[in-house]
Amino acid sequence: xxxxxxxxxxxxxxxxxxxxxxxxxxxxxxxxxxGYNIDSLTVAPVDDSGQRSRINVVTSxxxxxxxxxKAQLDRxxxxxxxxxxxxxxxxxxxxxALIKVxxxxxxxxxxxxxxxxxxxxxxxxxxxxxxxxxxTGSTAKLDAFxxxxxxxxxxxxxxxxxxxxxxxxxxx
Amino acid sequence: MSTIAPTAELPATAAQSGAEVLLRALKxxxxxxxxxxxxxxxxxxxxxxxxxxxxxxVLVRHEQAAVHAAEGYARSTGRVGxxxxxxxxxxxxxxxxxxxxxxxxxxxxxxxxxxxTHLIGNDAFQEADTTGITRPATKHNYLVKRAEDxxxxxxxxxxxxxTGRPGPVVIDxxxxxxxxxxxxxxxxxxxxxxxxxxxxxxxxxIGRAIALLKGAKRPVIYTGGGVINAGDxxxxxxxxxxxxxxxxxTSTLMGLGAxxxxxxxxLGMLGMHGTYEANMVMHGCDVMLNVGxxxxxxxxxxxxxxxxGSKKIHxxxxxxxxxxxxxxxxxxxxxxxxxxEALIAAWEADSAKPERTALAEWWRQIDTWRAKDSLRxxxxxxxxxxxxxxxxxxxxxxxxxELGRETFISTEVGQHQMWAAQFFRFDEPNRWxxxxxxxxxxxxxxxxMGVQIAHPDALCIDIAGEASILMNIQEMSxxxxxxxxxxxxxxxxxYMGMVRQWQELLHGGRYSESYSxxxxxxxxxxxxxxxxxMRATSVDDLDGVIRxxxxxxxxxxxxxxxxxxxxxxxxxxxxxxxxxxxxxPEHEGGATGxxxxxxxxx
Ligand SMILES: Cc1ncc(C[n+]2csc(CCOP(=O)(O)OP(=O)(O)O)c2C)c(N)n1
Ligand SMILES: [Mg+2]
Numbered sequence: 001x002x003x004x005x006x007x008x009x010x011x012x013x014x015x016x017x018x019x020x021x022x023x024x025x026x027x028x029x030x031x032x033x034x035g036y037n038i039d040s041l042t043v044a045p046v047d048d049s050g051q052r053s054r055i056n057v058v059t060s061x062x063x064x065x066x067x068x069x070k071a072q073l074d075r076x077x078x079x080x081x082x083x084x085x086x087x088x089x090x091x092x093x094x095x096x097a098l099i100k101v102x103x104x105x106x107x108x109x110x111x112x113x114x115x116x117x118x119x120x121x122x123x124x125x126x127x128x129x130x131x132x133x134x135x136t137g138s139t140a141k142l143d144a145f146x147x148x149x150x151x152x153x154x155x156x157x158x159x160x161x162x163x164x165x166x167x168x169x170x171x172x
Numbered sequence: 173m174s175t176i177a178p179t180a181e182l183p184a185t186a187a188q189s190g191a192e193v194l195l196r197a198l199k200x201x202x203x204x205x206x207x208x209x210x211x212x213x214x215x216x217x218x219x220x221x222x223x224x225x226x227x228x229x230v231l232v233r234h235e236q237a238a239v240h241a242a243e244g245y246a247r248s249t250g251r252v253g254x255x256x257x258x259x260x261x262x263x264x265x266x267x268x269x270x271x272x273x274x275x276x277x278x279x280x281x282x283x284x285x286x287x288x289t290h291l292i293g294n295d296a297f298q299e300a301d302t303t304g305i306t307r308p309a310t311k312h313n314y315l316v317k318r319a320e321d322x323x324x325x326x327x328x329x330x331x332x333x334x335t336g337r338p339g340p341v342v343i344d345x346x347x348x349x350x351x352x353x354x355x356x357x358x359x360x361x362x363x364x365x366x367x368x369x370x371x372x373x374x375x376x377x378i379g380r381a382i383a384l385l386k387g388a389k390r391p392v393i394y395t396g397g398g399v400i401n402a403g404d405x406x407x408x409x410x411x412x413x414x415x416x417x418x419x420x421x422t423s424t425l426m427g428l429g430a431x432x433x434x435x436x437x438x439l440g441m442l443g444m445h446g447t448y449e450a451n452m453v454m455h456g457c458d459v460m461l462n463v464g465x466x467x468x469x470x471x472x473x474x475x476x477x478x479x480x481g482s483k484k485i486h487x488x489x490x491x492x493x494x495x496x497x498x499x500x501x502x503x504x505x506x507x508x509x510x511x512x513e514a515l516i517a518a519w520e521a522d523s524a525k526p527e528r529t530a531l532a533e534w535w536r537q538i539d540t541w542r543a544k545d546s547l548r549x550x551x552x553x554x555x556x557x558x559x560x561x562x563x564x565x566x567x568x569x570x571x572x573x574e575l576g577r578e579t580f581i582s583t584e585v586g587q588h589q590m591w592a593a594q595f596f597r598f599d600e601p602n603r604w605x606x607x608x609x610x611x612x613x614x615x616x617x618x619x620x621m622g623v624q625i626a627h628p629d630a631l632c633i634d635i636a637g638e639a640s641i642l643m644n645i646q647e648m649s650x651x652x653x654x655x656x657x658x659x660x661x662x663x664x665x666x667y668m669g670m671v672r673q674w675q676e677l678l679h680g681g682r683y684s685e686s687y688s689x690x691x692x693x694x695x696x697x698x699x700x701x702x703x704x705x706m707r708a709t710s711v712d713d714l715d716g717v718i719r720x721x722x723x724x725x726x727x728x729x730x731x732x733x734x735x736x737x738x739x740x741x742x743x744x745x746x747x748x749x750x751x752x753x754x755x756x757p758e759h760e761g762g763a764t765g766x767x768x769x770x771x772x773x774x
Contacts, residue, residue: 022303026307075492
């Protein structure tokens with residue numbers, strides 16, 4: 001499982017599970033126990049009664065490993081459905097980030113604001129020397145914005161991890 | 173199972189305690205025996221056990237042994253084995269057994285006591301995070317936090333343990349749930365909400381498999397423990413399919429007995445200590461049909477050298493076993509019996525003729541490999557000659573066969589285990605209990621105990637090493653209590669022989685800590701446990717001791733002194749391919765060519 005393998009890719013996998021005690025530990029334990037990567041992981045109940053949760057996990061590996069990950073997830077008893085969004089076709093994957101920038105000079109503050117505008121980040125907290133931006137988008141877009149903020153006084157980042165779904169009418 | 177017929181109904185009153193509801197659910201699941209050990213957290217269950225006699229309790233002497241005994245029971249009967257242990261140390265002691273059952277796909281339900289719900293997380297006396305500890309050690313586990321979940325969870329646990337790829341399931345039972353009242357519900361008639369393994373094979377895949385098999389010029393059928401787990405129907409279908417195709421058949425350690433070992437189409441076990449012909453056939457085949465085996469590293473050797481020229485068909489009930497280590501052309505997900513039956517029907521329905529001429533040529537090639545006689549060893553028959561371990565097993569096999577009694581063999585782990593697999597021949601499934609995946613020393617004695625409980629009139633023999641047997645030797649006391657006439661046949665080489673062998677071949681003969689120092693006198697040890705002790709020190713004694721052991725109505729320890737230097741061959745050294753076996757001590761080069769990568773393997 002090396003990045004040198006030509007089939008090495010990233011995959012966004014959506015797992016519908018029974019919302020029972022220990023189910024997240026089971027999924028995480030599977031990844032750590034078998035040496036799979038977790039690049040991002042989110043979980044929350046997704047139905048009215050709170051009985052089902054959706055786990056979104058972004059992982060990477062060779063195609064053989066990714067198939068293995070799906071098969072291993074699928075055989076966990078509380079798992080209802082495993083869907084590989086990357087393989088199923090066009091999909092949307094979004095995450096949200098809170099980004100704190102401490103900028104004491106006027107030109108850095110101005111530049112941070114200008115960039116946030118360009119990236120459609122919202123200012124949700126401001127003091128005379130700091131901003132907190134809220135931003136939603138693809139992982140790559142968030143990464144790019146965080147990088148731009150670094151020289152301007154990036155102080156702290158908090159990210160939600162990816163939520164994902166198929167485009168169009170398809171329901172996973 | 174004549175001795176454990178249910179004799180009394182459990183009272184079915186409305187207001188039952190959790191412990192009573194638990195026992196009722198176990199009974200409804202067909203449990204006849206529980207292997208267990210009491211403690212504070214499970215006293216309510218023991219109290220309920222005391223007040224009924226539908227379910228028999230077998231008191232072991234260590235919780236690890238309870239799980240191995242349940243494994244022996246399960247594997248020899250095809251039923252779910254049941255274990256009961258207390259919280260904390262009871263549960264942690266059971267963990268090795270659980271992982272053993274997980275690796276070998278043995279259906280077990282293990283009930284663990286737990287501190288009362290309001291104390292969970294408080295580091296209470298004998299509290300352990302049992303569900304946390306056993307999560308990677310089980311197929312699934314449950315913590316029952318509400319009385320109304322209890323009966324449903326028990327039924328579900330049995331369903332999960334036996335369905336799909338079988339495995340161990342833990343139910344953690346807080347004491348307040350056991351004491352308080354709980355409602356009873358019957359097993360659900362509806363399918364499980366999320367766990368529904370596919371058992372019916374896909375017919376298109378069966379068709380693709382048949383096309384490959386019909387065109388095969390150098391085929392092999394490679395079978396594993398999955399055939400045993402799929403029940404007698406699977407073994408019967410395997411036999412039919414092997415015979416109708418005329419293909420050679422080999423088996424993993426776990427699959428022995430599914431196909432009769434004495435049949436000419438059987439090549440013997442494959443893998444690290446498999447026969448030359450089995451491994452050469454795997455290496456040289458053009459079509460491989462894997463039924464219920466998992467391309468384990470003991471079987472494949474170095475993956476990049478594994479069966480390089482073959483198209484592979486893999487039947488497995490567990491989709492995660494397919495394409496895990498070895499990519500295959502035709503995956504077939506389903507029950508081994510159903511898949512084999514579908515293959516039989518499709519083979520018959522297909523008009524294409526198999527490659528008879530090529531197949532005859534393949535068998536001629538196999539015969540030349542067979543002629544190497546890779547399991548050969550030399551036993552001197554001179555007076556006082558040292559017993560070769562292989563000869564001891566061979567005689568044990570021949571003499572038990574003469575007796576014609578139903579015979580079950582378990583083993584510990586080490587050289588003796590491999591010799592048992594090579595020289596004891598099985599013609600029926602479910603007669604062979606060994607720790608394959610985890611390789612747990614100390615497995616064999618409790619496993620034999622569990623088999624003997626299930627088959628009181630059968631001959632149950634643990635083929636042991638002198639080091640392994642000490643790991644669960646306390647179970648001799650259980651044998652005495654229940655008058656279980658298990659025979660312990662120790663191949664005593666005064667070494668952790670398998671360790672010694674690797675040290676000889678791979679570590680310059682530096683026998684670090686592998687000598688069995690300060691061994692007990694096994695004859696006296698047997699006697700102190702109310703069993704019979706015997707000893708054979710030379711080839712002159714061997715047959716006499718075996719016959720006396722088999723004739724004894726009691727539990728026996730037979731201490732068989734064997735050659736201390738004997739190594740287990742053939743051997744594929746770690747990191748080598750199937751076509752690169754060491755055939756014997758005279759084999760030039762030995763394991764000197766093992767690479768550093770190979771050294772890092774276990
Ligand atoms: C619980 C456990 N600890 C350690 C090992 C490693 N191990 C494998 S075989 C072996 C030696 C077994 O010696 P013995 O029981 O005398 O069998 P022999 O190989 O001599 O036949 C050891 C220590 C193991 N398999 N299981
Ligand atoms: Mg030994």
